[in-house]
Amino acid sequence: MDVLKITPRGYCHGVVEAIRAAKQTAKAHPGEKIRMLGYLVHNTHVTDELQQNGIDLVDSDNRLEGLDQIESGTVIFTAHGVSPAVKDKAAARGLNLVDATCSDVVVTHDLVKDLAERGYDVVYVGRRGHPEPEGVIGEAPGKVHLVQDPEDVDALDIKNEKIAVTCQTTLSIWDTAAMIKRVREKYPQTEAYNEICRATQDRQEAAVEAAKECDIVIVVGSERSSNSKRLVQVVRELAHKPAYLVDTAKDIKLEWLQGKQRVGVTSGASTPTQLTRQVIEYLEAL
Numbered sequence: 387m388d389v390l391k392i393t394p395r396g397y398c399h400g401v402v403e404a405i406r407a408a409k410q411t412a413k414a415h416p417g418e419k420i421r422m423l424g425y426l427v428h429n430t431h432v433t434d435e436l437q438q439n440g441i442d443l444v445d446s447d448n449r450l451e452g453l454d455q456i457e458s459g460t461v462i463f464t465a466h467g468v469s470p471a472v473k474d475k476a477a478a479r480g481l482n483l484v485d486a487t488c489s490d491v492v493v494t495h496d497l498v499k500d501l502a503e504r505g506y507d508v509v510y511v512g513r514r515g516h517p518e519p520e521g522v523i524g525e526a527p528g529k530v531h532l533v534q535d536p537e538d539v540d541a542l543d544i545k546n547e548k549i550a551v552t553c554q555t556t557l558s559i560w561d562t563a564a565m566i567k568r569v570r571e572k573y574p575q576t577e578a579y580n581e582i583c584r585a586t587q588d589r590q591e592a593a594v595e596a597a598k599e600c601d602i603v604i605v606v607g608s609e610r611s612s613n614s615k616r617l618v619q620v621v622r623e624l625a626h627k628p629a630y631l632v633d634t635a636k637d638i639k640l641e642w643l644q645g646k647q648r649v650g651v652t653s654g655a656s657t658p659t660q661l662t663r664q665v666i667e668y669l670e671a672l
């Protein structure tokens with residue numbers, strides 16, 4: 387196969403910093419109980435490695451409930467961020483807190499908090515069940531309206547004259563623009579704050595552009611990873627090329643490649659480089 391290595395791909399600054407913070411914590415507190423409250427970043431291989439470094443996983447989608455499983459020691463908040471209620475509860479339990487929230491997510495928290503304090507209702511475009519919206523919405527409960535699909539926008543009933551719209555950092559650039567447009571059509575006075583992070587934007591734009599020169603695109607990343615799944619989505623929807631998500635080279639099905647000459651390879655922002663390298667080597671050897 388002719389393999390096109392799409393750049394940029396792989397680790398973003400938020401993932402690098404979160405992993406560094408977690409490993410430094412384990413090194414600084416040998417023998418102590420250290421837990422990550424959810425997957426530090428959404429990649430199973432990274433999480434496995436951290437567990438081998440002595441950092442246990444509390445696998446709970448609800449961060450507040452997850453804290454009930456931690457009696458003592460250190461808790462690491464993941465790159466996706468947590469709500470103030472989670473921070474308060476962890477502090478009240480006397481836990482040692484390590485906050486590995488990505489700085490780009492912190493910006494969205496601060497934005498939503500500021501808007502709510504200034505009297506705005508905030509429409510937040512995000513994915514239900516993902517920890518990032520849970521944390522951001524927790525900055526101003528009752529003032530933030532989560533919308534995932536166009537129908538959610540249609541169902542909004544906001545009486546406030548002051549309305550703002552913002553979004554999760556790892557969504558599709560194009561879907562989010564359409565959602566923001568829909569909100570502004572319904573409420574023309576809406577102020578828009580697009581918070582898709584630079585890493586997500588760069589990877590999506592590069593993948594769509596490169597896909598035009600490929601017959602198929604393989605995205606290396608875990609099923610939990612929002613930004614990895616969005617890479618598959620944007621290649622399919624914008625470049626109209628087949629695209630598949632694989633965790634490792636073992637997930638590649640030869641039938642996908644039949645009759646194809648050129649395969650593009652990219653990876654999510656939390657995918658370790660060696661996994662992507664293995665996929666590239668596998669494809670080049672075909």
Ligand code: SF4
Pocket residue numbers: 398399400401465488489490491555556583584585586613655
């Ligand atoms: Fe931060 Fe974006 Fe990376 Fe998420 S994908 S950790 S928001 S830089």
